[in-house]
Amino acid sequence: MNRFMLPLGIFVLLAVVLALGIRHSPEKGLIASPLLGKPAPQFSLPSLTDPVRPVRSQDLKGHWYLFNVWGTWCAECRAEHEMLLQVRRAGVVPLIGLDWKDDDAQAREWLQQLGDPYQSIAVDRSGRTAIDWGVYGAPETFLVSPQGIVVYKHIGALTEEVWTRQILPRVTGSPATRS
Amino acid sequence: MDAPDPAARDGLAGNPLVMARVVRLVVLAVGLAIAAGAWAVDPTQLSDPKLQARYVALTHELRCMQCQNESLADSPVDLAADLRREVRDLLLAGKSDEEIRNWMAARYGDFILFRPRYSLRNAWLWSAPAVLLLIGAWTGWRIVRQRTTLLPADQEPVDEDGYNR
Amino acid sequence: MLPELGHFALILALLLAALQAFFGIGGAALGRERWMAAVTPAVAGQAVMVATAVACLIAAFVSDDFSVVYVAENSNTALPLFYRVSALWGAHEGSLLLWIMLLAGWTVAVAIGASRLPARFAARVLGVLGVVSFGFLLFTLATSNPFVRLDPPAPDGRDLNPILQDPGLAIHPPILYTGYVGFAVAFAFASAAMLEGRLDQNWARWTRPWTTSAWAFLTCGIALGSFWAYYELGWGGFWFWDPVENASFMPWLVGTALVHSLAVTDKRGLFKSWTLLLAILAFSLSLLGTFLVRSGVLVSVHSFAADPTRGIFILAFLVVMIGGALALYAWRAPLLKSTAGFELGARESFLLFNNVLLVIAAATVFAGTLAPLISDALKLGTLSVGPPYFNPTFMLSMLPLLALLSVGIHANWKRGRLGDKARTLLYTFVAAAVLACGVVFGLYSHGHILTPIAMTLGIWILLSSLVDPVDRWRRGLSMSRGVLGMTIAHIGLALAVIALTAVQSFTVERDVALAPGDTASVGGYEFRFQGVRPVEGANFDAMGATLVVTRGGRQVAVMQPQKRRYWVQQQVTSETAIRFDRGNNILLALGEDLGAGRWSVRVQIRPLVSLIWIAAFIMAVGGALAASDRRYRTARAGAPEPATATARQPG
Numbered sequence: 005m006n007r008f009m010l011p012l013g014i015f016v017l018l019a020v021v022l023a024l025g026i027r028h029s030p031e032k033g034l035i036a037s038p039l040l041g042k043p044a045p046q047f048s049l050p051s052l053t054d055p056v057r058p059v060r061s062q063d064l065k066g067h068w069y070l071f072n073v074w075g076t077w078c079a080e081c082r083a084e085h086e087m088l089l090q091v092r093r094a095g096v097v098p099l100i101g102l103d104w105k106d107d108d109a110q111a112r113e114w115l116q117q118l119g120d121p122y123q124s125i126a127v128d129r130s131g132r133t134a135i136d137w138g139v140y141g142a143p144e145t146f147l148v149s150p151q152g153i154v155v156y157k158h159i160g161a162l163t164e165e166v167w168t169r170q171i172l173p174r175v176t177g178s179p180a181t182r183s
Numbered sequence: 184m185d186a187p188d189p190a191a192r193d194g195l196a197g198n199p200l201v202m203a204r205v206v207r208l209v210v211l212a213v214g215l216a217i218a219a220g221a222w223a224v225d226p227t228q229l230s231d232p233k234l235q236a237r238y239v240a241l242t243h244e245l246r247c248m249q250c251q252n253e254s255l256a257d258s259p260v261d262l263a264a265d266l267r268r269e270v271r272d273l274l275l276a277g278k279s280d281e282e283i284r285n286w287m288a289a290r291y292g293d294f295i296l297f298r299p300r301y302s303l304r305n306a307w308l309w310s311a312p313a314v315l316l317l318i319g320a321w322t323g324w325r326i327v328r329q330r331t332t333l334l335p336a337d338q339e340p341v342d343e344d345g346y347n348r
Numbered sequence: 349m350l351p352e353l354g355h356f357a358l359i360l361a362l363l364l365a366a367l368q369a370f371f372g373i374g375g376a377a378l379g380r381e382r383w384m385a386a387v388t389p390a391v392a393g394q395a396v397m398v399a400t401a402v403a404c405l406i407a408a409f410v411s412d413d414f415s416v417v418y419v420a421e422n423s424n425t426a427l428p429l430f431y432r433v434s435a436l437w438g439a440h441e442g443s444l445l446l447w448i449m450l451l452a453g454w455t456v457a458v459a460i461g462a463s464r465l466p467a468r469f470a471a472r473v474l475g476v477l478g479v480v481s482f483g484f485l486l487f488t489l490a491t492s493n494p495f496v497r498l499d500p501p502a503p504d505g506r507d508l509n510p511i512l513q514d515p516g517l518a519i520h521p522p523i524l525y526t527g528y529v530g531f532a533v534a535f536a537f538a539s540a541a542m543l544e545g546r547l548d549q550n551w552a553r554w555t556r557p558w559t560t561s562a563w564a565f566l567t568c569g570i571a572l573g574s575f576w577a578y579y580e581l582g583w584g585g586f587w588f589w590d591p592v593e594n595a596s597f598m599p600w601l602v603g604t605a606l607v608h609s610l611a612v613t614d615k616r617g618l619f620k621s622w623t624l625l626l627a628i629l630a631f632s633l634s635l636l637g638t639f640l641v642r643s644g645v646l647v648s649v650h651s652f653a654a655d656p657t658r659g660i661f662i663l664a665f666l667v668v669m670i671g672g673a674l675a676l677y678a679w680r681a682p683l684l685k686s687t688a689g690f691e692l693g694a695r696e697s698f699l700l701f702n703n704v705l706l707v708i709a710a711a712t713v714f715a716g717t718l719a720p721l722i723s724d725a726l727k728l729g730t731l732s733v734g735p736p737y738f739n740p741t742f743m744l745s746m747l748p749l750l751a752l753l754s755v756g757i758h759a760n761w762k763r764g765r766l767g768d769k770a771r772t773l774l775y776t777f778v779a780a781a782v783l784a785c786g787v788v789f790g791l792y793s794h795g796h797i798l799t800p801i802a803m804t805l806g807i808w809i810l811l812s813s814l815v816d817p818v819d820r821w822r823r824g825l826s827m828s829r830g831v832l833g834m835t836i837a838h839i840g841l842a843l844a845v846i847a848l849t850a851v852q853s854f855t856v857e858r859d860v861a862l863a864p865g866d867t868a869s870v871g872g873y874e875f876r877f878q879g880v881r882p883v884e885g886a887n888f889d890a891m892g893a894t895l896v897v898t899r900g901g902r903q904v905a906v907m908q909p910q911k912r913r914y915w916v917q918q919q920v921t922s923e924t925a926i927r928f929d930r931g932n933n934i935l936l937a938l939g940e941d942l943g944a945g946r947w948s949v950r951v952q953i954r955p956l957v958s959l960i961w962i963a964a965f966i967m968a969v970g971g972a973l974a975a976s977d978r979r980y981r982t983a984r985a986g987a988p989e990p991a992t993a994t995a996r997q998p999g
Binding site for chain 1: 248249261262265266269288289290291292293
């Protein structure tokens, strides 16, 4: 073992680190949320559909809900809409929408045209609430427990696989959860 | 991944059929205009130059989470404007730089910070340059000493072709 | 039809690369003349096949052949012709093809120059290059085939990323890659020496021009990238320590060390194993850079689409090439000893510290770039590293280097003995300090503590570099190209230091809110805002502002920054208006609509920015000039082979 073997040794270590990096890489572009395991941010925002009663996070305590951030300007949100309607039909977890930096009239028209999967929709015109949830690109969906803890976050359009593999198991408490 | 852009939104196309409807629309328009003024970032200097300097420094140190390789100061997207506004509001509320960084990191994770935290976990990173310099200086010194001792025995001429090169 | 031809050509190229590698390395190892003679035709054949493939892909772009997936993803009928050609390297698959093409180009050049080299050595060099080509071609064909077809063909393409639709795009990647790939030649020379089991001063002499010219190209490539980012991204930044920027900067730093280390090995037969290691390291960093950009392990504004399969393949390739080379190194390097001596004040000593500091700088950049990855892999949590880390740590190793440079270029080989020179150097130092303080405190009023220091060092290098040339000119003596090239390169560096110091310290930047008719006063200039109106472009819509810029009553310019939205990809970009006036760069970027006709505008006044890239170009010219020195093509006259004699002595 002479000092000339040192570069090779260092390289082997590096290769191991890079290999580990690749293994983690599917999630690389999607930053892990610091909210996981923490209480969901509190909010009280006007409702898109109900002019009198605001949508408040404290009203949502006590049962599971999916917090879905979307906007009519977001192409991928349109793509996931069908999936959201499916979630609604399943009737297992209610969808609470956050209409992010959008135009109210356009949002209502969009829901009228495509269908409304949401139990209620909060309107975030300033973007402040989205920031509190750590949103950086729609669509994003959060799963919140009855105790008000953020349990899972999905970035991008909601898919069948995420619904069945990640969300349902957590809600129903079945052991099929894969992290 | 999409994000809001003001240019994408349609303006209000007033449709004055009924007086009441007109009034409602006007009220709405005025309300929106006032609201737009309220939360659009006024980018002119913060009145206190010290706060302004901190604002500039902080917005350069925070990552735009959407473009991900631009700072908040430089990014043209809406999210960056929103986050800049937050920094401004937090500064005006009297928060310290560290509190503002923590506020951002609590929502977006340490990834939003361009300056790695000074923590025990990151000690290896921050100390690496100094450690490397020490090792380099020591190695260099050792080699020079070794070669200096070889000097008397080395009688080969150095060819000075050209000029000392 | 043509895409299939291109695909077929790539397959043939793969086979020819394999033959090139086999006959080159095998033929030299076994001493088979016929095998070694087959190498050059293999090189030529591979180059022809690669050129054919490239031509087919260009044809597909130009003819809007959207049945080819790569064309459909990166082009569009509305895309101007110029960008349809340059879109060739706009994404992963095409950029790999560019790599392969440039590698074939360098290989051909080496094959032509090989007539001056011993036959077995040349065969080995070309053989190793063949191995590299083979790896890249295999990777391309297996995971990143640019000729994959789309059935049915797309009606129209997804358009080239708007950020890439800029003239800078056409030049930056090819030149950058020429540099990147060029270090493969030094790598091949090093590998050949290791396979041969010996390394002498002649070897260093042969390797120098190839290394220096690759370095020159890389310098230009990096400068172009920085220049392009400055003009295109619009926030006045020209270097962001982005992982992909770092991926090109690390090979540059190590390449610079290599160029200097080769000088010592050439001149005195010293640092042989170190030079070998640097040659391996420079190319390894090029390969690593390729890996980082394409595997998705790092987040970057430059990254190509992340794909773990590709990542694994490249990693395997890295392990074979770099691991193989380092294993060879561990085996052969112990044989390379020298008994030459030198003292502390000698040129060798300065070059030693030059190397140490450059490698430390590269290691620091490496640590910062890979820190997120390392931290994640070792479960130390997520980490993010940006300019607040890189700037101070880089300067920590660079400032000592700059200080040593001015003295080092005057040191004699073997024995220091500055003699009379010491006094001249002292005078130049004082002059530099005076000038620097004059500039820093006189022309501009503020600065950091480091500003006058860095400025002094920059000016000192400039003055010190001129001492010898001026002296020789006065005595009517000439300078060899090598020395002249070195002088020019160092002057380029000095200018870059001066420019960077000025930009970092004296830039004025303000965001202002303006209504039509308002005037803002920033950095000695007045900006009168005339409002914003919609603009329609070739493949975008925009809001364009008009501002009239004056200074002390004199009109400087009318500037029109825009905020654009490209139709197809719906991306919003900011087009900064940039003007040059009396050594300053004025930048205007349109910000947000504040309502009621008011808009926010960012104003930046940046002094001496353009000098940065001019300086980099000067450095490259110096390098090119040095590389062309004819001395490198002639073997050392008269000298026995001291290295081999020494190598056989017990270590």
